[in-house]
Amino acid sequence: MSLYDDAVLVLKGYEGQEELRQAYLDHLAAHPDGMWKACHAGHITASALVIDPARERVLLTLHKKLRMWLQMGGHCEPQDSSVEAAALREATEESGIAGLTLLPGGPVRLDRHAIPAPCHWHLDVQYAVVAPPGAVQEISDESLDLRWFAYGEVADVADDSVVRLLEATRARL
Numbered sequence: 196m197s198l199y200d201d202a203v204l205v206l207k208g209y210e211g212q213e214e215l216r217q218a219y220l221d222h223l224a225a226h227p228d229g230m231w232k233a234c235h236a237g238h239i240t241a242s243a244l245v246i247d248p249a250r251e252r253v254l255l256t257l258h259k260k261l262r263m264w265l266q267m268g269g270h271c272e273p274q275d276s277s278v279e280a281a282a283l284r285e286a287t288e289e290s291g292i293a294g295l296t297l298l299p300g301g302p303v304r305l306d307r308h309a310i311p312a313p314c315h316w317h318l319d320v321q322y323a324v325v326a327p328p329g330a331v332q333e334i335s336d337e338s339l340d341l342r343w344f345a346y347g348e349v350a351d352v353a354d355d356s357v358v359r360l361l362e363a364t365r366a367r368l
Contacts, residue, residue, distance in 0.1 A: 199223065199230050201277040202239050205301060205320065215305050219318050229318075232270045237307075237316030241281035242268020244303070244323045244360050245290050247330075247343060250368055253361060254332055255353060256289055257340040264344075264353045266360060268319065269337075278302075282322040290341065291333025295324040304363040306356045323364040 196204075206219050219239070228234040244266040245254040255264040267289040268282065275281040279297060286295055306319045332341045346365065350358050 196277075198271060198273075198275055198277065198281075199227065202230060202320070205278050209302055209305070212305050215307060218307065219305060219320075222316075222318060230271050232314070235314050237314065237318055238270070239278065240268060240270055240317045240319045241275075241278050241285060242266050242319050242321050243282040243286035243295070243297070244321070244357075244364050245286055245292065245295065246298075246323060246325045246364065246368075248326055248328045250325070252343040252345050253349060253364075254290055254292075254326070254341060254343050255349070255357070256335075256338040257342070259337055259339050262339070264342075264357065266321070266357060268321070278320050279322060282320065283324065286322075286324050289335045289337055290326075291335065292326050292330045294327040294330070296327070298323040298325065298364070298367055300367060303367055304360055306360070308356060321360050321363075323360075323367065 209216050223229045226234050230239050258265050267286040269285045271281045302320050303323050304321050310317050334341050349361050
């Protein structure tokens with residue numbers, strides 16, 4: 196199955212955020228290249244919120260370009276077998292933590308956000324992952340910093356999209 200076909204299947208099976216889910220599906224129907232960064236009308240991205248093993252904190256990255264505290268994530272790559280695999284790869288690369296485990300149930304939420312030209316939109320499919328016991332994070336080239344935040348601290352450092360992702364993740368836990 197192609198990554199495009201997987202994304203369509205994942206989105207069709209996603210429950211919630213009906214209007215946004217349909218906008219993602221409409222975008223993919225209109226843009227066969229909508230999985231890739233080269234699609235300037237917007238493209239699917241995959242991200243994951245990293246949760247500590249005790250399920251009390253989340254690991255956020257201080258994004259190098261945006262200078263904002265965000266969940267791990269980014270663009271899909273040709274080697275990704277699924278959107279879920281892309282989210283797991285991005286979370287592993289950006290956190291430096293091996294052995295992350297996806298929360299069951301598929302995406303936790305969707306988030307569409309404008310980005311600087313030449314592209315216009317990231318259509319983010321957001322997952323959550325749990326770090327293994329004893330996990331030690333390592334800063335990647337894409338980050339200025341990595342830091343664990345207690346759930347109650349996230350709203351003080353991150354934007355509303357990260358807060359909504361945390362709320363949806365906690366509801367799933």
